[in-house]
Amino acid sequence: xxxxxxxxxxxxxxxxxxxxxxxxxxxxxxxxxxxxxxxxxxxxxxxxxxxxxxxxxxxxxxxxxxxxxxxxxxxxxxxxxxxxxxxxxxxxxxxxxxxxxxxxxxxxxxxxxxxxxxxxxxxxxxxxxxxxxxxxxxxxxxxxxxxxxxxxxxxxxxxxxxxxxxxxxxxxxxxxxxxxxxxxxxxxxxxxxxxxxxxxxxxxxxxxxxxxxxxxxxxxxxxxxxxxxxxxxxxxxxxxxxxxxxxxxxx
Numbered sequence: 001x002x003x004x005x006x007x008x009x010x011x012x013x014x015x016x017x018x019x020x021x022x023x024x025x026x027x028x029x030x031x032x033x034x035x036x037x038x039x040x041x042x043x044x045x046x047x048x049x050x051x052x053x054x055x056x057x058x059x060x061x062x063x064x065x066x067x068x069x070x071x072x073x074x075x076x077x078x079x080x081x082x083x084x085x086x087x088x089x090x091x092x093x094x095x096x097x098x099x100x101x102x103x104x105x106x107x108x109x110x111x112x113x114x115x116x117x118x119x120x121x122x123x124x125x126x127x128x129x130x131x132x133x134x135x136x137x138x139x140x141x142x143x144x145x146x147x148x149x150x151x152x153x154x155x156x157x158x159x160x161x162x163x164x165x166x167x168x169x170x171x172x173x174x175x176x177x178x179x180x181x182x183x184x185x186x187x188x189x190x191x192x193x194x195x196x197x198x199x200x201x202x203x204x205x206x207x208x209x210x211x212x213x214x215x216x217x218x219x220x221x222x223x224x225x226x227x228x229x230x231x232x233x234x235x236x237x238x239x240x241x242x243x244x245x246x247x248x249x250x251x
Contacts, residue, residue: 009065009167011037013160018045020064021118021131027066028120028127034068039163043133059137059156060149061113063163065170067128076119076128077220078182081189082173083115083130088192089172090165091134096153099193101222101238105134106194109240110148112139132166186216194240200224202236209233 017023017040024038043062080103088105091097091113098106105113113134120127135149137156150156177185190196194213201210202224211224211231222233 008171009035009037011039011163011167013039013163014041016040016042016044017062019043019131020062021116021129024064024066024129024131025118025120025127028129032066034066036066037063037163037167038065039063039160041159057138057140059159061132061134061136061159061162061166063133063159063166064129064131065167067130068126076117078177078185079117079128079130080115081182081185081220082170082177083117083132085173085185085188085192086166086169087113087115087132087134089169090162091150092157093192094153097192099189100240101193101216102220106240107148107150107152108146110139110146112148112150130170132163134162136162182220183218186218186220190215198240201239202233203239204233204236208239209236 014020017038020038020040020043022045024032024036027036040062042058084099084103084105088097088099091105096107097112100106100111103115103117104111113132115133116131118129118131135147136159137149137151139147139149139152141147173185173188176188194200196213196215198213199210200213201208202222209224209226209231211226214223214225214230217223217232222236222238223230224233225231
């Protein structure tokens with residue numbers, strides 16, 4: 001294990017862990033202070049959104065960070081966007097990498113990276129853990145899903161270098177939010193997402209709604225234009241264009 005206090009973070013690097021987020025959560029519940037960052041060279045039981053597993057092969061990024069709530073941290077909805085912007089920046093900001101609501105990064109239509117935000121209160125001070133996963137060197141086979149890796153468009157960066165860039169970027173985007181508010185985060189996220197007007201479908205637990213991407217609501221909800229009207233989506237899985245159904249014609 002290596003400890004590094006870069007940019008005020010306490011970065012620990014492990015050869016192998018079941019889950020970087022599980023370790024951060026356990027340490028949070030044991031009283032660990034904010035600023036812990038845990039990187040695993042290999043992760044054996046990583047997880048993504050909606051209970052899916054996230055393979056953590058050697059050469060890919062498996063990083064989690066621990067934060068403690070103050071007044072700002074009591075706004076949990078902002079952190080998926082801060083995390084997504086930070087990871088996008090750490091991966092080099094290539095324009096071929098696009099954000100998918102609320103916190104995935106795509107290369108074309110294939111998932112390259114994502115984050116998972118978890119929080120708890122317990123008996124003591126609350127905690128918030130953000131897990132970052134990115135396919136740098138390998139694109140693991142995932143049945144029924146398109147998956148990509150950064151090595152497809154250039155030399156794969158070192159996972160520890162990417163981790164340090166994530167931590168620095170998270171500090172930067174947090175400062176932007178505190179100084180300029182969520183509107184600045186929202187506009188920055190939209191600028192890195194698929195273009196306005198992109199055909200999308202959203203799976204709402206077996207019910208699918210289709211329309212075109214109309215941006216984000218002031219609180220970060222997804223906006224879809226369906227039948228000439230903007231409709232907000234607060235939760236659901238976004239499907240990009242080859243999975244999307246054409247929206248029904250108006251009238």
